Amino acid sequence: MQYIKINHVRPGMRLARPIYNKNGVMLYERDTRLTSQGISSIGKFGLWGLYILEPAEPVPPLSEEDAELERFLTVSTFRLKDDLTLILNNMKPQNIQPLAQEILRKFGAPGNKLNFAATLRSNGDYIYKHCLNTAILASIMVNKLNYAYPEQLAIVCAALLYDVGRLLVPEEISEKGENLLSPDEHRIIRGYLEKGYQMLHPDYNDYRFPELTLKIVGQMTRLPQSVSAPMPKNIRWKNGTHVLHVAGKFDEMTSMHLDREPISELAAVRSLRKHTDHYPAPFVTALTQSIHILPDGRCVEFSNGQKGIVISENQKNYAQPVVVLFSNNQRIDFTESKFQKMLHIADVMKTMDVRLKVDRDTFKQYATDPHTRETTVRYIKKRKKLAAAGRI
Numbered sequence: 001m002q003y004i005k006i007n008h009v010r011p012g013m014r015l016a017r018p019i020y021n022k023n024g025v026m027l028y029e030r031d032t033r034l035t036s037q038g039i040s041s042i043g044k045f046g047l048w049g050l051y052i053l054e055p056a057e058p059v060p061p062l063s064e065e066d067a068e069l070e071r072f073l074t075v076s077t078f079r080l081k082d083d084l085t086l087i088l089n090n091m092k093p094q095n096i097q098p099l100a101q102e103i104l105r106k107f108g109a110p111g112n113k114l115n116f117a118a119t120l121r122s123n124g125d126y127i128y129k130h131c132l133n134t135a136i137l138a139s140i141m142v143n144k145l146n147y148a149y150p151e152q153l154a155i156v157c158a159a160l161l162y163d164v165g166r167l168l169v170p171e172e173i174s175e176k177g178e179n180l181l182s183p184d185e186h187r188i189i190r191g192y193l194e195k196g197y198q199m200l201h202p203d204y205n206d207y208r209f210p211e212l213t214l215k216i217v218g219q220m221t222r223l224p225q226s227v228s229a230p231m232p233k234n235i236r237w238k239n240g241t242h243v244l245h246v247a248g249k250f251d252e253m254t255s256m257h258l259d260r261e262p263i264s265e266l267a268a269v270r271s272l273r274k275h276t277d278h279y280p281a282p283f284v285t286a287l288t289q290s291i292h293i294l295p296d297g298r299c300v301e302f303s304n305g306q307k308g309i310v311i312s313e314n315q316k317n318y319a320q321p322v323v324v325l326f327s328n329n330q331r332i333d334f335t336e337s338k339f340q341k342m343l344h345i346a347d348v349m350k351t352m353d354v355r356l357k358v359d360r361d362t363f364k365q366y367a368t369d370p371h372t373r374e375t376t377v378r379y380i381k382k383r384k385k386l387a388a389a390g391r392i
């Protein structure tokens with residue numbers, strides 16, 4: 001399965017994920033072979049691209065739980081969009097707390113672990129899907145952190161609301177991509193985040209949000225937008241702010257961006273762990289306990305160039321699964337210290353296609369010896385003479 005940008009999708013390609021409408025009705029099933037008309041119709045949804053099966057790839061298993069997650073994400077995105085639109089028009093939202101309660105019921109149960117879904121996003125729905133994914137991740141994390149239900153609800157509500165100000169950012173700035181923004185543009189975005197916070201009416205709270213929700217949203221507007229900037233020392237950060245900071249950044253890194261390709265869940269967690277001053281370790285650990293990072297069936301690459309497939313996920317330590325190497329079918333159990341010294345999982349494989357890339361550098365690696373080259377040239381010349389004489 002690979003992500004294909006919408007302008008590169010061609011007739012005959014097969015869908016790896018179903019596509020639903022705003023009411024949760026399935027429009028296109030998995031393994032649907034796309035036509036020109038279907039591609040045109042899907043393009044009107046504003047999607048950047050589609051998850052496509054490779055030509056020889058079988059349809060991966062999809063549990064009822066995963067199918068329901070896909071449907072829930074689509075329907076909830078439209079519900080959240082309606083509410084944030086009401087807030088921007090200075091009107092009382094209708095769905096925030098009910099949606100937060102539903103998310104906690106579905107995902108916040110003890111022992112729950114999510115097959116994280118990196119959703120397809122367009123310019124028009126990126127903020128809604130980002131807030132929704134952040135809320136879902138937060139709902140599992142707060143359970144792992146053993147917070148009381150009122151605090152859990154306040155944090156999930158904050159996840160649904162904290163980026164409302166980004167909807168006010170002018171398109172010429174929002175479409176640039178984070179890496180291309182100037183310091184002045186970063187300040188403009190921060191100003192809009194603050195404006196979005198004020199549109200929640202924190203001073204008099206007539207929308208009846210939990211007080212903790214408003215405090216967390218307020219703190220989220222003051223977070224540095226880059227790990228290169230130090231965290232302010234004069235703020236007593238709420239636990240919920242740390243939860244959203246970790247969950248939100250993880251979602252950003254693993255989802256499609258304007259200025260960069262998404263990275264794997266494994267690479268995202270490693271990035272978070274490098275910056276403990278911004279993303280404290282207990283909250284990153286809560287995240288890793290909330291999602292499947294190297295589940296059964298996940299293909300991985302090793303630092304020595306070898307490749308393999310996970311056959312047994314490690315529920316306690318995601319970095320120590322049992323893997324079988326493609327090259328010789330050797331079973332590698334990373335709970336054994338000898339294998340920890342021998343091999344290191346570099347990343348998740350982005351494609352199952354292990355064919356060699358044919359380019360000049362590759363050809364140089366497989367250059368033939370002088371005798372073989374001479375024989376080949378002589379054979380080609382002989383064939384050309386025979387062809388010219390009409391004998392072949």
